[in-house]
Amino acid sequence: MKIAIITGGSRGLGKNTALKLAQKGTDVILTYHSKKAEADQVVAEIERQGRKAVALPLDAGAVESFEAFAVAVRQVLKEKWNRTDFDFLINNAGTALEASIMETTAEDFDKLVNVHLKGPFFLTQKLLPLMKDGGRIVNISSGLARFALPGKAAYASMKGAIEVLTRYMAKEFGARGIAANVVAPGAIETDFGGGVVRDNPEVNKFIASQTALGRVGIPDDIGGVIASLLSEDNAWINAQRIEASGGMFL
Template structure:
């Protein structure tokens, strides 16, 4: 259930046609997958994207459908902005064929990579890759998808706690996320007339395979982060997915242009 359009009869159940729809980039694994599942549990259908792991995307779609929601996975390389117009056309086709709808409601800009390199060791190629994925990708993908979003919708951009506190080796990565945080405020201002709220969630250190899984697999790093966190442990994906999903719910409709750090209280 990737790029092809499955028929409505293939779902595990028959959710109401009017359920809201969220598009989650990088939704096949890690924080994106967890967010997609939390979103589905709130009665929201999901379009998720993946770059290369089609099998993981299929598994996430299947799990969402077991929750009684509709889901479709589409391939997308967020570093290649030249392909965003074609991707938007594909989303339009999926909305029509799968949901008999013209627009979706929520956008979660989550897809990303981690590069750990000291300032003096960071190459221009690494810098450009981070720009393309974490800033240019978010900027222009959002631009291309906005015509397909309903007024009154929500956008959630994913940043990092490293935009607040500084740790050696993340200068370029954190700078891109800082740019996204500024962009979030500008989007909130410019999209206000459409009733679209835009917020940013900044996770702290989380045990995933992100950045090679260092936080998860390096016992010394894990212990250090836990010792510097008020709640005394490193974060889990489930600590973040629920925060993202909550910003899409009606009860959060008045939260706008905010940076919400979900770090358990790191480096207070």
């Protein structure tokens, strides 16, 4: 039995990933920032599938809180699973920013750094002592680290950094048999970024026209990729960037 920690697991891609992993027999610790009720609903749905799940609060951009979060994880592992370790870490939590380089403020930039780069770096650092040897890490990037769209410079820069960081994680943690990979979604219909891809027909139509498979992605397109990457069949994949975009901007 495996246990996965998924940050930002109360909605969107994190929720879908949690449910996909549960379907494949993995138990889940998911985090939420403010939407406890939504997180509890995900836990209930996982439990209906016969798996165990717990939701813990976490501000993915507040590095100073990570020590206490690691303590909470240690406690819940003991109480719920009678274990001292977990198997998978999915650094998924994120926020969006739609602003040109000229419009981006230092405050906006720092918020993105804290959530998308500093957060995964130091959360992984704090949780690594609890990760089982032979475990796996999946970091979430974006198709925007490969192609460029106006208004995405700061956000995409964070994702580019995460892709470099992932290779270093693979290098440094390999001695413990821990693999680290990146999944880079294309544009997905969720509430992310105010739901612009989902709710703006013009944006949706444009992206679909620029995607080889002819449509915009949905959460089910991504959760299964992450769950599959964490299966034993893919244990030899390491330090790789896997884009799941349906073939955007080829």
